[in-house]
Amino acid sequence: MNIQNYINGSFQNPKSKEWIDNYNPSNGEVYSQIPNSSKADVEDAYNAAASAFKTWSNTTLIDRSRILIKISELLETNLQRFAEAESKDNGKPVSLAKSVDIPRSASNFRFFGNAITQFASESHESVGLNAINYTLRQPIGVVGCISPWNLPLYLFTWKIAPALAAGNCVVAKPSEVTPMTAYLLGEICNEAGLPKGVLNIVHGLGTTAGQAIIEHPNIKAISFTGGTATGAHIAKVAAPMFKKLSLELGGKNPNIIFGDCDYEDMLNTTVRSSFANQGQICLCGSRIFVESSIYDKFKSDFVEKVKQLKVGHPSNSETNIGALVSKPHLEKVKGYINIAKEENGTILCGGNEVVVEGYENGYYLEPTVIEVPTDECRVNQEEIFGPVVTIMPFQTEKKVLQMANKVKYGLSATLWTNNLKRTMRMSNELQAGIVWVNTWMMRDLRTPFGGVKASGVGREGGFEALRFFTEPKNVCIKY
Numbered sequence: 001m002n003i004q005n006y007i008n009g010s011f012q013n014p015k016s017k018e019w020i021d022n023y024n025p026s027n028g029e030v031y032s033q034i035p036n037s038s039k040a041d042v043e044d045a046y047n048a049a050a051s052a053f054k055t056w057s058n059t060t061l062i063d064r065s066r067i068l069i070k071i072s073e074l075l076e077t078n079l080q081r082f083a084e085a086e087s088k089d090n091g092k093p094v095s096l097a098k099s100v101d102i103p104r105s106a107s108n109f110r111f112f113g114n115a116i117t118q119f120a121s122e123s124h125e126s127v128g129l130n131a132i133n134y135t136l137r138q139p140i141g142v143v144g145c146i147s148p149w150n151l152p153l154y155l156f157t158w159k160i161a162p163a164l165a166a167g168n169c170v171v172a173k174p175s176e177v178t179p180m181t182a183y184l185l186g187e188i189c190n191e192a193g194l195p196k197g198v199l200n201i202v203h204g205l206g207t208t209a210g211q212a213i214i215e216h217p218n219i220k221a222i223s224f225t226g227g228t229a230t231g232a233h234i235a236k237v238a239a240p241m242f243k244k245l246s247l248e249l250g251g252k253n254p255n256i257i258f259g260d261c262d263y264e265d266m267l268n269t270t271v272r273s274s275f276a277n278q279g280q281i282c283l284c285g286s287r288i289f290v291e292s293s294i295y296d297k298f299k300s301d302f303v304e305k306v307k308q309l310k311v312g313h314p315s316n317s318e319t320n321i322g323a324l325v326s327k328p329h330l331e332k333v334k335g336y337i338n339i340a341k342e343e344n345g346t347i348l349c350g351g352n353e354v355v356v357e358g359y360e361n362g363y364y365l366e367p368t369v370i371e372v373p374t375d376e377c378r379v380n381q382e383e384i385f386g387p388v389v390t391i392m393p394f395q396t397e398k399k400v401l402q403m404a405n406k407v408k409y410g411l412s413a414t415l416w417t418n419n420l421k422r423t424m425r426m427s428n429e430l431q432a433g434i435v436w437v438n439t440w441m442m443r444d445l446r447t448p449f450g451g452v453k454a455s456g457v458g459r460e461g462g463f464e465a466l467r468f469f470t471e472p473k474n475v476c477i478k479y
């Protein structure tokens with residue numbers, strides 16, 4: 001099957017007539033081909049978006065909202081089909097795509113379809129000067145949205161929905177390794193009545209199709225989620241053109257567990273925050289720090305639970321851990337397990353590839369827990385982005401805070417304690433854009449989302465996203 005670009009409301013082959021193999025991670029087989037799009041395809045997408053902009057930006061908020069909510073409803077109607085496609089492309093369990101990825105993608109359209117109708121602008125009276133200011137929030141024009149492979153449709157729509165709601169037209173590129181649900185989204189957009197050219201989806205390599213988007217002089221804003229190195233590259237390319245940037249990048253998030261927490265809840269959530277989506281979520285708590293008073297008990301209970309996780313084919317309803325996204329990624333994660341051994345880490349469980357009967361060429365890996373001798377070792381500092389967590393004990397709040405903050409990243413942090421004062425102190429001090437206390441990955445779409453340090457700049461979510469996708473213009477009238 002061939003995936004096609006979605007440009008000006010129709011499905012098109014790449015101008016180069018070149019295609020890239022798309023693999024199914026659960027069996028290692030090529031199951032579709034995606035366009036190897038070039039600058040010429042991005043130019044077509046840009047032209048379609050630029051032509052659609054005048055009408056779309058002047059479409060009433062109620063009409064824009066109605067279309068976005070219709071897209072949301074159609075995603076819900078097509079839940080099973082989208083969940084199966086996401087799983088086949090990414091290797092995640094179908095059950096996870098069905099309960100999280102696709103429903104949250106639908107929520108993105110519903111939320112921003114509603115939020116735009118509540119997005120108020122400001123006015124300020126300059127008292128004593130006989131003047132009044134009002135601030136317009138105008139759409140930027142054509143914007144670029146580039147997303148990664150780990151939560152393909154969820155993160156793709158997390159950008160596209162607010163961009164469209166705010167009145168922009170979009171040129172978007174999903175990850176080359178997980179293009180399928182973005183492709184299917186084009187059909188849904190047509191069915192929902194999204195005018196042609198408002199959303200354009202170009203498939204292909206980051207270094208060609210992605211690069212053409214970030215280099216385009218008239219694509220004035222880029223919303224990017226992906227690796228820190230790619231984010232730095234985008235910032236460099238965009239800076240001379242003064243593009244507006246939102247960069248959501250990598251993470252190496254601490255999960256800090258104190259002895260006074262609700263133990264069972266913490267234990268079950270920690271298994272999930274370590275290994276959900278094969279550990280391929282930027283928010284996974286990949287560094288676990290446990291207060292020494294409960295360290296031995298936690299270590300044995302945690303390892304016991306992790307050993308019970310079932311690695312298997314993504315369509316098997318009993319599977320907890322599906323396949324990793326690609327062969328190179330599997331090799332990268334295995335490489336880190338070897339580094340851990342060289343650094344005197346102890347593999348408490350896992351560490352090996354798994355052969356799933358009938359799918360012998362799939363990219364399966366055991367969930368792996370590594371006890372590390374120091375927080376400074378590479379596996380504790382570098383983003384692995386797979387089913388691998390480190391654990392180590394700590395003695396004091398001061399010391400764990402120091403270790404938690406001593407990485408280049410600052411995306412999220414999780415804290416398990418029932419001590420209110422400690423919660424307040426630590427939440428203030430943790431260097432992260434998001435702090436979860438006694439929970440993990442609970443999301444309210446109204447809240448700001450993003451990281452500090454090498455985890456990115458800018459915030460998405462709620463009105464923050466609508467602010468990013470609009471330019472404020474102040475009008476001052478003297479009377």
Ligand code: NDP
Pocket residue numbers: 146147148149150151155173174175176177204205206207209210211212214225226227228230231233234248249250251281282383385411451455456
């Ligand atoms: P990459 O940075 O490799 O790729 C992300 C996207 O950027 C892909 O669509 C990619 O295309 C594209 N891209 C690559 N090079 C360029 C370029 N020169 N110009 C424009 N676009 C380009 O990240 P991954 O896909 O490997 O995703 C994993 C990373 O994403 C992890 O570091 C993870 O932490 C991070 N992430 C961050 C999140 C957050 O919210 N902070 C959430 C989820 C993931 P292609 O696929 O073709 O290479």
